[in-house]
Amino acid sequence: MKLADTLSRLDARVISGSPEVEVRGCYISDLLSDVLAHARPGALWVTLQTHRNVVSVAAMKDVAGVLITCGRQPDPAVVAKAAEEEVVLLSTPLTTFEAAGKLWELL
Amino acid sequence: MNPRTENLTPRRDAAGVSLAQALVYELRVRDAMTCRLRTASPRDSLRSIQLLMKEHRISGVPITRDSALLGLVSIEDIVHALDQGHINDPAEARMTRHPVVMRDHYSLVRAVAEFDRFDFGRFPVLDVGDRLVGIITRGDITGALMHHLERRAEEAVRKEAERTAAAVPDEPHRRFILNAEVRAGDFDSAGKLSQRLRQILRARGVEPSIRRRATIIAYEAETNMIIHSLGGRLTATVGADRVTIEAVDQGPGIEDLDLAMREGWSTAGPLARKLGFGAGMGLPNIRRSTDQLDIKSDLANGTRLHAEVLLQPARAP
Ligand SMILES: Nc1ncnc2c1ncn2[C@@H]1O[C@H](COP(=O)(O)OP(=O)(O)OP(=O)(O)O)[C@@H](O)[C@H]1O
Ligand SMILES: [Mg+2]
Numbered sequence: 001m002k003l004a005d006t007l008s009r010l011d012a013r014v015i016s017g018s019p020e021v022e023v024r025g026c027y028i029s030d031l032l033s034d035v036l037a038h039a040r041p042g043a044l045w046v047t048l049q050t051h052r053n054v055v056s057v058a059a060m061k062d063v064a065g066v067l068i069t070c071g072r073q074p075d076p077a078v079v080a081k082a083a084e085e086e087v088v089l090l091s092t093p094l095t096t097f098e099a100a101g102k103l104w105e106l107l
Numbered sequence: 108m109n110p111r112t113e114n115l116t117p118r119r120d121a122a123g124v125s126l127a128q129a130l131v132y133e134l135r136v137r138d139a140m141t142c143r144l145r146t147a148s149p150r151d152s153l154r155s156i157q158l159l160m161k162e163h164r165i166s167g168v169p170i171t172r173d174s175a176l177l178g179l180v181s182i183e184d185i186v187h188a189l190d191q192g193h194i195n196d197p198a199e200a201r202m203t204r205h206p207v208v209m210r211d212h213y214s215l216v217r218a219v220a221e222f223d224r225f226d227f228g229r230f231p232v233l234d235v236g237d238r239l240v241g242i243i244t245r246g247d248i249t250g251a252l253m254h255h256l257e258r259r260a261e262e263a264v265r266k267e268a269e270r271t272a273a274a275v276p277d278e279p280h281r282r283f284i285l286n287a288e289v290r291a292g293d294f295d296s297a298g299k300l301s302q303r304l305r306q307i308l309r310a311r312g313v314e315p316s317i318r319r320r321a322t323i324i325a326y327e328a329e330t331n332m333i334i335h336s337l338g339g340r341l342t343a344t345v346g347a348d349r350v351t352i353e354a355v356d357q358g359p360g361i362e363d364l365d366l367a368m369r370e371g372w373s374t375a376g377p378l379a380r381k382l383g384f385g386a387g388m389g390l391p392n393i394r395r396s397t398d399q400l401d402i403k404s405d406l407a408n409g410t411r412l413h414a415e416v417l418l419q420p421a422r423a424p
Contacts (some may be wrong), residue, residue, distance in 0.1 A: 032330075036323050037395070041315065049383045053330075060305065060322045062315065066421035085302065094210030 002107065003044065003065050003088065007086075009102050010092045012067060016079050017088035022062040028096060030055050039063055046099055050074040052081050058088045059085040069096045110282035110344070119281035130255050136218050137211035139251035140232045140241035146171045153188045156180050156198060160200070167229040168274045170198045177230055178202035182255045191351040195391075208233050211240055215248055226289040246250075247250040272338045283307055283345040289356070294382055297333055301326040304343050308350070309343055313418055320396035321416045328412050330353035335361075336410065350416045358409035364402060367392065 002003050005017040006012070027039035028046040031054055039045055041062040047054065055078060058066050065088035068074065073091060074082075082089045092099055126163050147156050156168050164184040186226030188194045188201055209218055209230045221230065222245055232241040240269050285307075287300045301322040310320040325343050332354055333341045339356030341363045361367045394400055396413040404410040 020307060030383055031386035031388070032383040033327065033386045034326065037388050037392050041319075047383075051382045052295060053297055053382060056326060060298075060301060060319060060326060062319070077373055093195075 004092075006044070006103070006106055007090070009097055010067065011089070012090040012092040013095060015074065015089040015091050016082040018066070019088055019090070021064050021088065023107065026107055027063075028100055030031075036061060040099060044103065046096055046103070048072055048096060050078060052078045052095075053076070055082045055085055055087050055089075058082075058087045064073065064088065064097060065090055067099060069094060071100050085094060110284050112284040112286070113303065115287040119186045125159055125366055129213040130252055130259075132218070134215045134251060135211065136213045136215065136243055136254060137205055137241070137406060138230055138255075139215060139218070139247045140211065140243040141247060144169065144239070144240070145243060147198055148172065149177055150201075151196050153180065153185060153194050153196055153201060155187075155199060157194065159183045160185065166244075167242065169231045169242065170202050172236045176206075176233060176237075178207065179206040179231060181228070197345045206231060209243060210234070215251070218243065218248060219245075219329060230247040231354075246315050282347075284342065285344075285352050286340065286342040287329075289308075289336075289341050291333060291336060291338045292332055294379075297330050300341055300343060304345070304350070305321050307345055311345070312335060312422055317416060317418060321352070322395050324352050324393050324414045324416065328414070329350060330409075331389055332356045334375055334384055340410065348418055350418065351414075352414045352416075354410070354412040356409045356411075358406070360409050361404040362406070364404055 001023055002019065003023045006023065007014070007019060012072050018087060019063050022042065023044050023085050024042040026044045026046060026062050027035060029038070030047050035089055039061050042064050044065055044067055045058060045063045046067045046069060050068055050072050054066060067090045069092055071093040073092065074089065079089065094102070135406045143166055145159055145163050147159065149170055149172065155191065158393065159168055160182060160421050168180050169176055170180060177199070180198055184201055184203065188196065193201065206227055207227065207230060209221060209232050211232050211234050229244045231239055232243055234240045238389055283299050285303055290296070301308045304325055305318060305322045308321060329341050332341065336356035340353060342353045346352045367373050368390045369387070371387040373385045373387035379385050393414060398418065399415040401413040402410065
C-alpha cells in the first residue's frame with residue numbers, strides 16, 4: 001500500500017516529502033534508540049516527538065515516513081531538514097492510540 | 108592514496124552570531140580603507156585642494172610630507188575658507204593639525220566605534236611606523252562588509268557544489284575520514300556525521316543493512332557524548348573493507364560498564380528524555396550493530412569507543 005492511501009483515514013496532512021512511497025508495517029515509539037533497534041525499513045513510524053533527531057533517526061532507518069500525532073507541528077528548521085534528508089513527515093490530529101487503531105485496520 | 112578528510116564540526120556562529128557580526132571582528136581597517144590616496148603638501152593652496160576634491164569626488168585630503176601625516180583638510184575646512192575669504196592660503200595655515208587617526212590593524216568594530224565617538228566623516232589611517240597608508244569612511248566599511256559577505260556566500264556555494272560532487276567518489280577504495288567535535292548538550296547538531304556517512308556509503312553501493320549498522324553506531328555514540336559526557340570527538344573512517352568509528356570523550360566516564368551495556372539502563376536526565384533519548388538502548392544497539400567493539404571507560408580519562416563494521420558480509424567459515 002502507498003503511504004498516500006493512508007492519509008484520508010488518518011486525517012493526516014503532508015508536511016514534507018512525497019507520500020507516493022510503499023509502506024510496509026508500522027512502528028510506534030517515542031524513544032529514538034528503540035526505533036533504531038526495532039523499526040523495519042519501509043515502515044511508518046508513529047510518534048509525538050517533533051525534534052530534529054526524529055529526522056535523523058527516520059533517515060537512518062529508511063522508514064517510509066513519520067506520522068506525528070496529537071496535531072503536533074515540527075518547527076520550520078526540522079521541516080527543512082526533513083526535506084534535505086528526503087524524509088516524509090505527516091501530521092495528524094489523532095492521538096497515537098487512535099492512529100494505531102486505524103493503521104491496524106489498514107496495514 | 109591520501110585519504111579524504113572532512114570536518115563536520117558545527118560552526119559556532121550558527122548559535123546566534125551572524126556572519127556580518129563575525130566579519131566586523133575579523134576584518135581590519137586595512138581591509139576596508141582606500142589606499143589610493145590623494146594627498147597634498149603643506150604649501151598647496153586650499154583652492155588647489157578644493158579642485159582636487161572636486162575632481163576625485165572626495166571629502167578629505169591628508170596633508171603630508173614624505174608620507175608623514177601633518178594634517179587634514181576636510182570639505183568643511185574648504186567651506187569655511189570660502190566663507191571667510193582665505194581660500195588662497197596654503198594648506199598648512201588652515202588644516203586640522205593632529206587629526207584623530209586610525210591604525211590599519213584596528214578591527215572594523217573598533218573603527219565603527221571611533222566613527223560614533225568622533226562624528227568625523229573620515230579618518231586618515233596610519234601603520235605601526237606612523238606612515239600614512241590610507242583613508243577610511245563609513246561607506247568604505249559598508250562596502251567591505253558587502254564585498255566579503257558576497258565572497259563568503261560564493262565560497263559556500265562552491266564548497267557545497269564540491270561536496271555534492273564528492274558524494275559520488277570516483278575512487279571507490281579511497282579512504283574517507285569524517286570527524287566532528289561533539290559538544291555536551293548540543294542536541295541540535297546531532298546526526299550530521301551519520302548523515303554524511305550515510306551518503307558516502309550509499310554512493311559506494313554498500314548494502315543498506317550494513318550502511319544502517321554503521322550509521323546507527325555513529326549516531327548512538329554521538330548522542331551518548333552529547334547527553335552523558337563533557338564533550339569529545341567522533342571520527343568515522345571509511346576504508347576499502349570496513350568502517351571504523353571512534354568516539355573519544357573527556358569524561359566523566361562510565362561507572363559500571365556492564366550495567367550500562369544492559370538494555371533499559373539509563374541515567375539520562377529529564378531534558379534528554381523529553382527529546383526521546385534515555386531508553387537505555389544506545390549501547391545495546393551499538394553492540395548489536397558492530398563486527399568488532401571495544402569500549403574503555405574510566406573515571407579519570409573518560410570513555411573511548413572503537414567499533415568496526417565490515418563492508419562485506421563475513422564469509423561462512
Ligand atoms: N560517553 C559516555 N559517558 C558517560 N556515560 C555514558 C556514556 N555513554 C553511555 N553512558 C552511560 O551508559 C548509560 C547507557 O547508555 P545507552 O546509550 O545504552 O542509553 P542512554 O544513552 O541512556 O539512552 P538511549 O541511548 O536509549 O537514548 C547511559 O545512561 C550513561 O549512564
Ligand atoms: Mg544512548
